[in-house]
Amino acid sequence: MDSLSYFALSWMSPELLALTALGTFLGIYVGAIPGLSVTMAVSILISFTFSWDVNHALCLMVGIFMGGVYGGSRTAILLNIPGAPSAIATALDGYPLAKQGLAGEAIGLSTVMSVIGGFVGILVLALAAPTISEFAITFQPRDYLMLAILGITLVGSLSTGSLAKGMFAGALGVLVGTVGLDPLTAEERFTFGVIELWDGINVIAAMIGLFGVSEALHQLHHLDKTIIKQKINRIIPPWADVRRYLPLSIQSSFIGVIIGALPGTGGDIAALMAYDQAKRSTKNPKVPFGKGAKEGLIAPEAANNAAVGGAYIPMLTLGIPGDAVTAVFIGALFIHGLNPGPLLLVEQPHMFWFTVGNLTLANIFVLIFGLTGIRIFSKIVECPKAVMIPLILLLSIVGAYAINNSVVDVWWMLAFGVLGYFMRLYNYPVGPVILGLILSKLMDENWRRAILSERGDMGSFFANLFTSPLSCVLLAAILFAFFSQTPIWQRWLKPKLLSR
Amino acid sequence: MKKIILSAFAGLALSSAAMADYPTKDIQGIIQWGAGGSTDTVMRSVSPHAEEVLGTDIILTNRTGGVGAIATKYVNAKQADGYTLLMGAENPQMYKVLGLADIDYSDMIPVNVLARGIPLLVAQNDAPFDTMQEMIDYIKANPGAVKVGSTGKGGLASIVMAMIQSEVDLDVTTVPYNGDGPALTALQGGAIDVMPAVLGAAVQHVKAGRMKAIALVDKESNPVVPDTAPIVDALPGLSTYLPYGPFFGVFVKQGTPDDVVAKLSEAFSVGAESEDFQNLMQSRGYGVMNLSGDAAVDFLENYRSVSSWLVHDAGFAKHSPEEFDIPRP
Numbered sequence: 001m002d003s004l005s006y007f008a009l010s011w012m013s014p015e016l017l018a019l020t021a022l023g024t025f026l027g028i029y030v031g032a033i034p035g036l037s038v039t040m041a042v043s044i045l046i047s048f049t050f051s052w053d054v055n056h057a058l059c060l061m062v063g064i065f066m067g068g069v070y071g072g073s074r075t076a077i078l079l080n081i082p083g084a085p086s087a088i089a090t091a092l093d094g095y096p097l098a099k100q101g102l103a104g105e106a107i108g109l110s111t112v113m114s115v116i117g118g119f120v121g122i123l124v125l126a127l128a129a130p131t132i133s134e135f136a137i138t139f140q141p142r143d144y145l146m147l148a149i150l151g152i153t154l155v156g157s158l159s160t161g162s163l164a165k166g167m168f169a170g171a172l173g174v175l176v177g178t179v180g181l182d183p184l185t186a187e188e189r190f191t192f193g194v195i196e197l198w199d200g201i202n203v204i205a206a207m208i209g210l211f212g213v214s215e216a217l218h219q220l221h222h223l224d225k226t227i228i229k230q231k232i233n234r235i236i237p238p239w240a241d242v243r244r245y246l247p248l249s250i251q252s253s254f255i256g257v258i259i260g261a262l263p264g265t266g267g268d269i270a271a272l273m274a275y276d277q278a279k280r281s282t283k284n285p286k287v288p289f290g291k292g293a294k295e296g297l298i299a300p301e302a303a304n305n306a307a308v309g310g311a312y313i314p315m316l317t318l319g320i321p322g323d324a325v326t327a328v329f330i331g332a333l334f335i336h337g338l339n340p341g342p343l344l345l346v347e348q349p350h351m352f353w354f355t356v357g358n359l360t361l362a363n364i365f366v367l368i369f370g371l372t373g374i375r376i377f378s379k380i381v382e383c384p385k386a387v388m389i390p391l392i393l394l395l396s397i398v399g400a401y402a403i404n405n406s407v408v409d410v411w412w413m414l415a416f417g418v419l420g421y422f423m424r425l426y427n428y429p430v431g432p433v434i435l436g437l438i439l440s441k442l443m444d445e446n447w448r449r450a451i452l453s454e455r456g457d458m459g460s461f462f463a464n465l466f467t468s469p470l471s472c473v474l475l476a477a478i479l480f481a482f483f484s485q486t487p488i489w490q491r492w493l494k495p496k497l498l499s500r
Numbered sequence: 501m502k503k504i505i506l507s508a509f510a511g512l513a514l515s516s517a518a519m520a521d522y523p524t525k526d527i528q529g530i531i532q533w534g535a536g537g538s539t540d541t542v543m544r545s546v547s548p549h550a551e552e553v554l555g556t557d558i559i560l561t562n563r564t565g566g567v568g569a570i571a572t573k574y575v576n577a578k579q580a581d582g583y584t585l586l587m588g589a590e591n592p593q594m595y596k597v598l599g600l601a602d603i604d605y606s607d608m609i610p611v612n613v614l615a616r617g618i619p620l621l622v623a624q625n626d627a628p629f630d631t632m633q634e635m636i637d638y639i640k641a642n643p644g645a646v647k648v649g650s651t652g653k654g655g656l657a658s659i660v661m662a663m664i665q666s667e668v669d670l671d672v673t674t675v676p677y678n679g680d681g682p683a684l685t686a687l688q689g690g691a692i693d694v695m696p697a698v699l700g701a702a703v704q705h706v707k708a709g710r711m712k713a714i715a716l717v718d719k720e721s722n723p724v725v726p727d728t729a730p731i732v733d734a735l736p737g738l739s740t741y742l743p744y745g746p747f748f749g750v751f752v753k754q755g756t757p758d759d760v761v762a763k764l765s766e767a768f769s770v771g772a773e774s775e776d777f778q779n780l781m782q783s784r785g786y787g788v789m790n791l792s793g794d795a796a797v798d799f800l801e802n803y804r805s806v807s808s809w810l811v812h813d814a815g816f817a818k819h820s821p822e823e824f825d826i827p828r829p
Contacts, residue, residue, distance in 0.1 A: 050545070319705070
């Protein structure tokens with residue numbers, strides 16, 4: 001009964017309720033502006049809410065987190081600029097929908113699916129947190145390596161058209177990801193003695209350039225094209241649609257929770273993996289993926305919001321952050337005199353159910369705020385190009401500067417914008433570049449960690465690979481990902497297995 | 501014309517008055533590390549108290565990158581007027597020998613060295629040893645079998661291991677991680693066996709029984725972990741290097757007027773003494789130092805000479821400490 005009263009704490013107090021609502025509202029807009037990240041917003045709030053009661057501060061921060069993860073989809077759909085890396089996959093099918101005049105419908109659908117994803121994440125957090133966190137920390141460096149390799153097979157899904165061009169783009173991303181101080185030995189790599197390159201090339205700067213700026217430049221070709229009228233009569237998706245896509249969104253949500261709970265990965269990888277899974281498992285999409293398939297919008301949106309609940313799992317049970325934002329939350333709890341750690345649930349038993357209740361509340365506010373104001377937002381796409389293009393450029397520059405308060409990121413963003421423009425011109429997909437950039441570090445570090453743990457002995461690396469059940473399962477998943485694309489499977493085995 | 505001259509004079513008068521009335525405008529605080537990290541947390545919790553004393557706002561900005569060198573260089577490129585503060589951790593003290601930058605804290609003025617972390621050697625629960633001596637014996641009996649986490653060359657873990665290696669020759673497998681947090685997670689998952697971490701990062705896990713403390717890398721035991729023996733019990737030779745640990749401090753550019761430094765030192769000293777800050781440091785397992793003036797300089801010099809010579813003797817320094825006239829501890 002205690003847990004229920006803790007759960008309802010933020011629902012009953014008008015102050016906490018209002019703060020959660022405010023946080024969610026702000027979060028949606030912070031998340032929507034590329035370069036302003038949830039991590040940044042939450043850490044600024046730490047010093048802002050320094051003297052507040054801890055519950056008040058947490059309500060505001062939880063709202064920002066939930067709203068922010070959702071908000072990234074807004075600009076992804078409307079302007080093709082993902083508000084955060086976790087919304088990259090959303091842009092792939094969301095923006096084509098907006099170009100077809102369906103921005104309102106896309107935002108409505110993504111809102112509902114985000115909320116469903118959020119609820120799945122919260123439910124798993126509430127019911128299975130201790131089990132999942134014990135499972136998540138058993139991931140060894142070689143398992144993260146497998147996960148990264150599984151991730152890199154996504155290049156196939158992200159390449160519309162030529163696979164070779166997709167692989168080229170992916171490899172470029174991996175290469176760009178190796179720039180900077182070596183994460184393990186602090187040796188300089190491709191830095192040419194420039195101190196600004198020590199931290200590597202910022203993923204968000206590259207993302208804003210490749211998606212936003214290149215789109216703006218591309219639009220210059222179509223200045224004379226008539227603007228597509230947005231259909232805004234259908235915003236809230238009909239029940240039949242929600243029911244039809246429910247299995248997909250639940251499946252994607254589970255991917256999101258697990259990837260989110262792993263201490264080394266977050267919502268960005270979760271969303272991309274869910275997108276890939278949706279593309280593989282959807283037999284006959286009405287519209288092909290990459291051209292505005294609703295499945296391609298639903299999967300990443302459900303997954304990245306489910307990853308929020310996932311990220312809380314190791315944080316609340318073990319004091320281990322599930323992602324960058326929960327790491328900041330841990331800092332906030334310290335400042336408020338709590339000791340976030342494996343003893344948190346013993347010392348502060350209310351914290352768990354309070355957070356679960358608060359997340360649920362924030363998720364409901366996402367639904368409310370997400371579904372209001374869509375009409376005005378979808379009008380953005382109807383702006384004349386002469387207004388729109390400078391606006392995208394301005395937003396991109398501000399966003400790139402905001403990442404680190406550094407002009408260097410602005411230059412990188414512009415450079416990647418020009419690169420992205422030429423890539424589009426010659427039909428190279430830009431998605432794989434970002435994918436390579438995100439996964440490059442994960443692969444690099446964990447491969448080397450894995451092999452260092454075996455003292456450079458390949459034999460014992462493979463021996464341990466085959467004796468660990470987890471590694472075996474991951475290896476099987478990678479092998480299947482490749483095998484499922486071979487003619488043997490496609491033409492012979494698949495019809496046989498599925499017809500039964 | 502008259503107006504311009506008048507306002508120019510007024511400006512002059514104001515700028516000379518500024519010295520006496522410092523501060524007359526907002527102060528910029530440049531944090532070396534990212535939002536939510538330990539340096540960030542420390543600075544964000546001490547600054548509100550210093551603001552009260554100074555009667556002005558301290559605007560905090562995170563300028564990350566280059567192991568803190570970007571922020572360090574940024575502050576040194578500004579004017580020496582006390583309006584730009586560097587809020588940093590221990591890293592710059594190793595820049596010279598590691599060849600990362602040609603500037604360190606000896607080229608700046610310390611305003612206040614706020615707090616110091618104490619390293620704690622922890623092991624995973626299944627490890628077949630409970631004390632420092634048992635660990636040494638086990639590693640000697642099983643060369644290469646024990647995996648020790650690290651945070652890269654020059655990181656705290658590498659320095660602690662270098663200290664131990666200067667006394668006994670141990671054959672261990674080193675696996676690098678991006679910081680204490682990920683390494684301690686890996687320790688709980690069994691990917692590594694031993695990790696020298698900051699007390700504050702590990703203490704909650706030790707108390708919850710998720711890992712065990714082997715030794716406290718200090719001269720004396722600590723009330724936070726009363727049952728853990730100091731490392732000098734097993735290796736008395738280490739006392740020349742101790743006390744040692746990562747620290748957090750506020751610095752200004754060389755050439756900042758003395759009265760400005762004094763005012764800043766006083767303000768941050770009040771901040772360090774505040775109850776909030778003391779509680780925060782205690783819960784995170786850091787010792788409050790609150791050093792300024794010569795005491796701060798001495799502490800910084802000792803830190804620099806210990807770590808520089810240790811990494812040099814361990815063989816991963818790019819430059820000899822002698823090149824920079826860093827004395828041996």
